[in-house]
Amino acid sequence: MHRYVRFLVTAVLLVGAAGGCSKGGGGGAGTTLTAAGATFPYPLYSKWFDAYKQKSGVQINYQSIGSGGGIQQLKAGTVDFGASDAPLSDDKLREMPHPVLHFPTVGGAVVLAYNLPGLKQPLQLTIDALVAIYSGKVTKWNDARIAAGNVGVALPDLAILPVHRSDGSGTTNIFTTYLSAISQTWRDSVGANTSVSWPNGIGGKGNDGVAGQVRQTPGSIGYVELAYARQNNLPVAHLQNAAGAYVEPTLASTTAAIQASAAALAQDVRTPIVNAKAPDAYPIAGLTFLLVDADQQDAGKAKAIAQFIQWAITDGQAMAEPLFYAKLPPEVVRVDQAALSKITSGGKPVLASR
Amino acid sequence: MSRSATRAAPGTGPPGPVVAGPLARRRGLALDPIYKALLQAAAATVFLVVALIVFEVARGSWLSIKTIGWSFLVQSQWDPVADHYGALPYVYGTLVSSLLALVLAVPLGIGSAVFLAELASHRVGSIVSFVMELLAAIPSIVYGIWGFFVLAPWLRSTLEPWLIANWGAIPLFRGTPFGIGMLNAGIVLAIMILPTIVSISREVLLATPRTLREASLALGATRAEAIGVTLDAAKPGILGAVILALGRALGETMAVTMVIGNSNRISASLLSPAATMSSVIANEFAEATGDLYLSALIQIALVLFAVTIVVNALARALVYLTTGGRRDVGAAA
Numbered sequence: 001m002h003r004y005v006r007f008l009v010t011a012v013l014l015v016g017a018a019g020g021c022s023k024g025g026g027g028g029a030g031t032t033l034t035a036a037g038a039t040f041p042y043p044l045y046s047k048w049f050d051a052y053k054q055k056s057g058v059q060i061n062y063q064s065i066g067s068g069g070g071i072q073q074l075k076a077g078t079v080d081f082g083a084s085d086a087p088l089s090d091d092k093l094r095e096m097p098h099p100v101l102h103f104p105t106v107g108g109a110v111v112l113a114y115n116l117p118g119l120k121q122p123l124q125l126t127i128d129a130l131v132a133i134y135s136g137k138v139t140k141w142n143d144a145r146i147a148a149g150n151v152g153v154a155l156p157d158l159a160i161l162p163v164h165r166s167d168g169s170g171t172t173n174i175f176t177t178y179l180s181a182i183s184q185t186w187r188d189s190v191g192a193n194t195s196v197s198w199p200n201g202i203g204g205k206g207n208d209g210v211a212g213q214v215r216q217t218p219g220s221i222g223y224v225e226l227a228y229a230r231q232n233n234l235p236v237a238h239l240q241n242a243a244g245a246y247v248e249p250t251l252a253s254t255t256a257a258i259q260a261s262a263a264a265l266a267q268d269v270r271t272p273i274v275n276a277k278a279p280d281a282y283p284i285a286g287l288t289f290l291l292v293d294a295d296q297q298d299a300g301k302a303k304a305i306a307q308f309i310q311w312a313i314t315d316g317q318a319m320a321e322p323l324f325y326a327k328l329p330p331e332v333v334r335v336d337q338a339a340l341s342k343i344t345s346g347g348k349p350v351l352a353s354r
Numbered sequence: 355m356s357r358s359a360t361r362a363a364p365g366t367g368p369p370g371p372v373v374a375g376p377l378a379r380r381r382g383l384a385l386d387p388i389y390k391a392l393l394q395a396a397a398a399t400v401f402l403v404v405a406l407i408v409f410e411v412a413r414g415s416w417l418s419i420k421t422i423g424w425s426f427l428v429q430s431q432w433d434p435v436a437d438h439y440g441a442l443p444y445v446y447g448t449l450v451s452s453l454l455a456l457v458l459a460v461p462l463g464i465g466s467a468v469f470l471a472e473l474a475s476h477r478v479g480s481i482v483s484f485v486m487e488l489l490a491a492i493p494s495i496v497y498g499i500w501g502f503f504v505l506a507p508w509l510r511s512t513l514e515p516w517l518i519a520n521w522g523a524i525p526l527f528r529g530t531p532f533g534i535g536m537l538n539a540g541i542v543l544a545i546m547i548l549p550t551i552v553s554i555s556r557e558v559l560l561a562t563p564r565t566l567r568e569a570s571l572a573l574g575a576t577r578a579e580a581i582g583v584t585l586d587a588a589k590p591g592i593l594g595a596v597i598l599a600l601g602r603a604l605g606e607t608m609a610v611t612m613v614i615g616n617s618n619r620i621s622a623s624l625l626s627p628a629a630t631m632s633s634v635i636a637n638e639f640a641e642a643t644g645d646l647y648l649s650a651l652i653q654i655a656l657v658l659f660a661v662t663i664v665v666n667a668l669a670r671a672l673v674y675l676t677t678g679g680r681r682d683v684g685a686a687a
Contacts, residue, residue, distance in 0.1 A: 065640060066641045069641075086643075161532055166616030166629075167638065168434075168638045168639075168640060168641025169641055192435065194641040195434045195641065196433070197618060202615035202617055202627040203615060205612065216506065217510065
């Protein structure tokens with residue numbers, strides 16, 4: 001029995017030592033980084049990590065366990081960087097053991113998929129109609145508040161079933177951030193978060209849970225990620241934006257929304273980009289972030305992280321659109337680059353100033 | 355040859371029949387303590403795991419217990435935005451969906467068990483038992499998909515409109531037919547727990563003494579009356595089966611999450627969406643940020659754990675009662 005235990009301990013130590021060896025190497029080829037967090041950008045990130053390994057030899061192991069898990073792991077110091085769809089609030093930043101920098105990598109949009117049999121043209125929703133639907137204030141599709149956005153269109157006398165995400169999700173965070181931005185009542189009574197206390201409707205698990213519910217139930221409407229809706233060819237509503245225009249959710253209108261918010265992002269990169277003022281901006285857009293400790297223990301790793309982010313926000317952006325992510329406009333890339341110079345190790349910036 | 359001579363040390367194990375010769379016995383005696391230690395270690399592991407789970411869950415929920423206290427169980431507002439947590443909608447959802455499952459599955463299950471134990475020919479019995487085992491072996495996600503894609507459209511288009519039209523006066527059947535909600539969850543759970551009820555009830559019925567049946571028939575009872583007498587004798591055991599089934603229904607996560615509609619509002623109507631303790635954990639754990647939020651979710655796990663322990667203890671006690679402590683039936687449960 002003792003021998004068996006000794007064997008096990010030895011084996012564990014050996015494996016640990018082997019892992020430790022591969023982690024040495026000082027920032028260049030052979031460096032291994034671990035990261036965890038958001039599931040939404042995972043398809044792109046895994047492609048990035050693969051391409052970046054080919055290019056630089058730096059291996060990044062990413063666990064897509066969800067933004068909350070990513071933040072927890074960064075807090076516990078078990079990963080080299082985290083990833084989250086929602087930026088950390090001031091309170092949560094204070095809970096972190098070290099100062100944390102946010103790096104937006106790509107954008108996404110939240111779209112409203114619906115099931116209205118017989119409706120030929122895309123549904124158009126006014127700002128008020130969307131809030132009213134999710135608060136349960138309109139219950140039928142032929143209500144005047146919905147008809148207001150669809151002049152000359154016959155809407156059915158059908159009960160509205162609003163569908164939301166039942167699982168905590170960055171998508172919900174962006175969507176409820178938007179509802180809070182356009183409606184004081186919503187902000188006071190429900191608010192914005194990855195999970196909220198919904199006043200109405202039913203919950204489906206994941207994008208597919210929501211979309212499945214919408215496909216099945218005539219009269220339902222539900223929010224999903226733009227990428228998911230595009231891949232599955234769901235009919236999506238055109239939304240009225242802050243400039244009063246009805247905008248179709250596309251990658252271009254999402255990037256336009258990010259661009260319109262560039263000045264605010266330069267002030268604080270965590271500023272929500274929903275409800276952008278530009279006439280071509282889709283109103284429910286959001287960014288996804290990498291979360292990095294500002295001051296790093298290991299200079300080699302710190303350099304590897306900074307170089308990877310530098311690559312991802314420039315060359316890496318070309319991979320975003322084929323996977324239905326909105327790329328960063330140049331203004332926001334510059335915001336990221338300014339933040340990169342704040343990554344330090346032992347007080348010294350790890351990237352040579354540009 | 356006396357029994358006590360074969361024991362390694364007084365009081366270390368139950369006496370058993372001795373068949374080995376003197377030489378084999380000596381070798382056996384040398385290995386006995388090792389063998390025993392190994393088995394004890396294996397048994398201790400189980401306790402250790404349970405103790406660790408309780409400890410970890412209690413530790414994780416400590417912040418929530420300290421901050422929210424008992425009102426956690428009676429508050430109905432679950433609001434991560436306001437950092438305010440009350441688990442009542444989930445406790446309610448778990449209990450009601452499980453009770454609904456029992457209401458649907460118990461009559462079916464006991465009826466089926468009586469048929470299998472008392473009336474069925476060997477061939478029919480083995481076929482039905484096989485189908486039951488098949489039901490028990492289907493992964494819960496498959497039930498969930500079936501509930502979502504097959505049961506929900508039927509409920510929405512057929513059963514629920516009928517319930518609303520004919521029974522809408524009762525609050526239980528008010529609302530809009532969405533197909534997804536408490537009723538769907540209850541039906542899916544009923545199908546999932548049916549095998550447990552049938553197989554254990556059948557075992558318990560078969561374990562009742564034949565003399566009971568023979569005596570009642572001899573006294574002029576009809577077949578149905580004889581079955582009634584047997585059922586009466588097997589009642590606590592069947593109750594045990596039902597409570598074990600309830601245990602499964604209480605903890606079921608995946609299938610329920612897919613069909614219950616995941617709403618944290620308490621509604622009297624079975625047609626409304628609801629949520630259970632296990633479904634809210636599955637839904638919200640991955641993206642829960644904030645210490646109190648995480649802690650509150652872990653506390654739900656603690657509550658669920660407590661409910662499960664109580665239910666299992668109850669089942670054990672009942673099965674013990676019905677069989678007078680006979681090990682064969684107790685083990686079947």
